[in-house]
Amino acid sequence: MGFLKKLFRRSRATVQQLPSGSLTVDRNGEVVTSTVSSAYPKNLLREIGREVLLLFRESRVSQMPLGEVSIHYASLRITARELRGGAIIFLFPQTALTPTPNRPRL
Amino acid sequence: METQHKILILDDDNDWLELSRELLSHLPSKPEIRTANTSKRALAILDAEPVRLLICDLKMPRMDGLQVLAIVRRRFPELRTIVLSGLEDEEFRSRAYALGVDLFWLKTDMQRHGKMFTECLESLLGRDNDTGFRGIQSKSLMDIIQMECLSRSSTVLRITRGPLVAKLWLQDGELIDAEAEGVRGEVALRKILAWKAGTFENLPPEPNRQRTIQKSVNALLLESAQDMDEAANPTEPASIEQAAHRKTVWKLALLTREGADFVVAVPPEGQGEPESLGLGSQSSTSLVEWTRRAVEIARRLGERLDAGPISHITGQNLERQVLMLPRENKAFLVGWPTEVEGPLMEKSKKLVASWDS
Numbered sequence: 001m002g003f004l005k006k007l008f009r010r011s012r013a014t015v016q017q018l019p020s021g022s023l024t025v026d027r028n029g030e031v032v033t034s035t036v037s038s039a040y041p042k043n044l045l046r047e048i049g050r051e052v053l054l055l056f057r058e059s060r061v062s063q064m065p066l067g068e069v070s071i072h073y074a075s076l077r078i079t080a081r082e083l084r085g086g087a088i089i090f091l092f093p094q095t096a097l098t099p100t101p102n103r104p105r106l
Numbered sequence: 107m108e109t110q111h112k113i114l115i116l117d118d119d120n121d122w123l124e125l126s127r128e129l130l131s132h133l134p135s136k137p138e139i140r141t142a143n144t145s146k147r148a149l150a151i152l153d154a155e156p157v158r159l160l161i162c163d164l165k166m167p168r169m170d171g172l173q174v175l176a177i178v179r180r181r182f183p184e185l186r187t188i189v190l191s192g193l194e195d196e197e198f199r200s201r202a203y204a205l206g207v208d209l210f211w212l213k214t215d216m217q218r219h220g221k222m223f224t225e226c227l228e229s230l231l232g233r234d235n236d237t238g239f240r241g242i243q244s245k246s247l248m249d250i251i252q253m254e255c256l257s258r259s260s261t262v263l264r265i266t267r268g269p270l271v272a273k274l275w276l277q278d279g280e281l282i283d284a285e286a287e288g289v290r291g292e293v294a295l296r297k298i299l300a301w302k303a304g305t306f307e308n309l310p311p312e313p314n315r316q317r318t319i320q321k322s323v324n325a326l327l328l329e330s331a332q333d334m335d336e337a338a339n340p341t342e343p344a345s346i347e348q349a350a351h352r353k354t355v356w357k358l359a360l361l362t363r364e365g366a367d368f369v370v371a372v373p374p375e376g377q378g379e380p381e382s383l384g385l386g387s388q389s390s391t392s393l394v395e396w397t398r399r400a401v402e403i404a405r406r407l408g409e410r411l412d413a414g415p416i417s418h419i420t421g422q423n424l425e426r427q428v429l430m431l432p433r434e435n436k437a438f439l440v441g442w443p444t445e446v447e448g449p450l451m452e453k454s455k456k457l458v459a460s461w462d463s
Contacts, residue, residue, distance in 0.1 A: 016412050018173065044410065051407045055400055059421065062396035063389075064428065066421035071404045074205055074414025075173050078407075095170040 018076050018093040025049030027085035036091065052080045052087050111137045111158035111231050116148040116174065117190075118166040122213075126161070126190075133224055135231055145169040152182055158231055164191040164198055172198075175205045176414040186230045190216060200266070203305055204415060210307075219310055247299060248327050250306060255279045255323045260311035267304035270459050274298065275315045281326070282317040291318035292326065299330045357383055357461060364457050367426065367441035371461070372397045374435075384441070397439045401432045418451065429454045 021036035029050035036045060052069070059066045070079040077092040115126050123141040130139050140157065142148035145166060151157065160178060164171035171189060178185060188209040189202045199210050208230055216223045247265065251274065254261065258279035265272045272286035272294065284294040319326070361369060361384050368384035372394050382390040404416050419430040422444065429450055431438045438461070440454045 017169070018411065018413065047410055048407065051403050055403055058396050058399045058403070062392040064393065064396065064421075064426070065423055066428070067423050069419065069421045071407070071419050072417040073408050073411075074201060074417060075176055076408075076411060076413035093173075095172065 019045070019048070019091045020093050022088065022090045023049065024083065024088045025053065025086050027053070029053050032086070048078065048089060048091070049087070052078070052089055056080075056082050056087065111135065112140055112155060113137045113159045113161060113227075113231070114140045114142060114148060114151055114157045115161045116142050116145065116166075116171070117163040118143050119163075122163075129220070129224075130227070133228060133231075135228060137231060145171075145174045148174065149177065152178065152185070157182075157185060159186045159188065159227070161188045161190050164189060164193055164202070172201060172205065172414070175202065175207060177412065179206045180412075188227070188230070203266075204417075222310060247301065247304075247306070248331070251276075251281065251323060251327065255281065260313065262309040262312055263306050264309050265298060265301070265304050265306045267301045267459055270301070270304075270456070272298045272301075273309075275312060277311065277313060277315070281319050281323045283315050283319060292321070295319065295326060296330055296333070299327075300334065354383070360457065360461065364453055365442070365446050366453075366457060367443055368439075369441075369457065369461060370394060370397060370439040372437045372439065377435075393439060397430060397437050400430060401437050404432075418454075420451075431455065431458050433458070 017037075017040070019036045019040050021034065023034035023036055023045060024032045026032050029046065031042070031045050031049055034045060055069055056066065059069070066082070068079070068081045070077060073094070075094050077094055078089060079092070080087045080089045113130055115123055115130070117123050117126070120143055123143060127139045127141060130137065137158070140151055140155070142151055145168065148160070148162075152160070162171045162174055171191070175187060175189070178187065187207045188211060189207050190211050190213055191198065192213045194212060202210050209226055211223060211226075250263070254263065254276050256279070260277050263274040263276065265274065270287065272284070274281060274295070275283040281295070284291060284298060286294040286297045289297065357369075366384065368382065370380060370382040370385070370390055370393050372380045375398065380390065380394045382393070385393070400419055401416070404419055408414065408416055416432050418432070421428045425444065427442045427444055427446070427450065429440045429442065431440070431454060438454075438458045440457060442450055442454075
C-alpha cells in the first residue's frame with residue numbers, strides 16, 4: 001500500500017527561501033566562493049552566475065560595457081560587479097523588514 | 107444554499123489575529139475564518155483547502171508578506187488578496203499593487219473606517235461564484251468617472267500612473283475637485299485624462315473638500331475627448347508634420363530638463379518601431395538589442411528564483427549610468443551622466459511616465 005500513498009500523495013506547498021549573501025564566479029560561470037546558505041540549491045547559484053555573466057557579455061557586445069549591474073525584483077535585488085571576466089555577486093532579499101536597500105544610489 | 111466562503115488571515119501577531127477573527131465573524135455572509143501566524147502555515151492551509159480571500163500582513167519574520175503574495179499570485183491565481191499592514195509607506199503600497207493584490211489597507215484605517223472595510227470584504231468575497239463581474243481593465247478613466255457619477259457616489263478616486271499620483275473628489279455623483287502634478291481643478295482633470303493607463307483605488311469621501319470644478323462632468327469629459335481627438339488625429343499633412351515636430355521638441359525638452367543623456371523606448375519585437383532620443387552618433391540598434399536581451403535574461407532568472415516581477419535593472423561604467431524599466435508594452439532604457447545626483451530611479455520613472463503619456 002505504501003507505493004499507492006506515494007503515487008497519490010498531494011504535492012505540498014514548498015517554500016523556496018530567497019538566497020541571501022554573496023558569491024564569486026569565474027569567467028566560465030563556476031562558483032568559486034559563496035556565503036549563501038549551503039541549504040540553497042547549488043544549481044540555482046550556478047544559474048545566477050551564468051546569467052549575470054551573460055548580462056555583462058551582452059552589454060560589451062552592444063558597445064556599452066558595464067562594470068556593475070543590479071537587477072531589482074519585487075522580492076530580491078541582485079547586484080554584480082565584473083571581476084576580471086568573472087563577477088562578484090551580492091544577493092539581497094527585499095523584505096518589508098529591510099525596505100532601505102530598495103533605494104540604491106541608482 | 108449560500109456558499110460559506112473561507113477567509114485566511116495571515117499575521118505574526120496572535121492578538122491581532124484574534125481581533126480580526128472577532129471582527130470578520132460578524133460579516134453578513136458569515137464566512138469561515140482561518141488564521142495562520144507564519145507564512146509556511148498559511149501556504150499549507152491554502153494548499154489543503156479552498157480559500158476565497160487571503161488577508162495578509164507585510165512585516166513578518168522569516169518570509170514576509172510580499173514574498174508570500176508573490177508565491178500566492180502564481181500558485182493560486184483565483185485567490186483574492188488584501189494587504190493589511192501597519193507600514194505607512196507608499197513604496198509598500200505600490201509594491202503590493204504591483205504584485206496584483208486586490209486591496210491595500212492600513213491597520214489604522216481599518217479601525218477608523220471599519221464599516222467601509224467590511225463592505226470591501228463583502229464585495230471581494232462576492233455572494234455567488236457564478237454571477238457578478240470583476241475587473242475593469244478594459245475601461246478607460248472616462249468610463250470609470252462616468253460610472254461613479256451615474257451611481258451618485260461620494261468618494262475620492264486615487265489614480266496612480268507609475269510615480270505620478272492624482273486624486274479626483276466626487277460628492278453625490280458630482281466631480282468637485284481634481285489634483286495632479288501640482289495643479290488643481292479643470293487643468294488637473296485634463297492632465298489626468300491624458301494618462302493612457304494606470305491604477306485607481308477608492309478612498310473614503312471627503313465631504314468638506316473645497317469645490318474647484320463648477321462644470322458638469324459630461325461637459326468636461328466631452329471637451330477633453332475633443333482635445334485628445336484633435337491632438338491624436340490631425341487631418342492636414344502640414345499639421346501632422348507639425349504635431350510630430352512638436353512632440354519631438356517636447357521630448358527633447360523633457361530630456362534636458364531632467365538631465366538625462368538619452369532615452370530608448372523598445373517595444374516587443376514585431377510590435378512597432380523603437381524610438382530613441384539623445385544618442386548622438388551612437389547607434390540605437392545595439393542598445394535596443396541589449397535592452398531586449400537584458401530584460402529577457404532578467405525575467406528568466408526571476409522566474410527560476412521565484413523573485414517576483416522585475417522592477418528595474420541598473421548598470422554603470424566610468425562614463426555613464428543606465429536604468430532599464432521594463433513595462434508591459436515597452437521597455438525603456440534611460441542613460442544618465444555619472445555626476446547626476448539624486449534618486450535616479452524616481453527621476454527615470456517620472457521621465458518615462460511623462461514620455462509615454
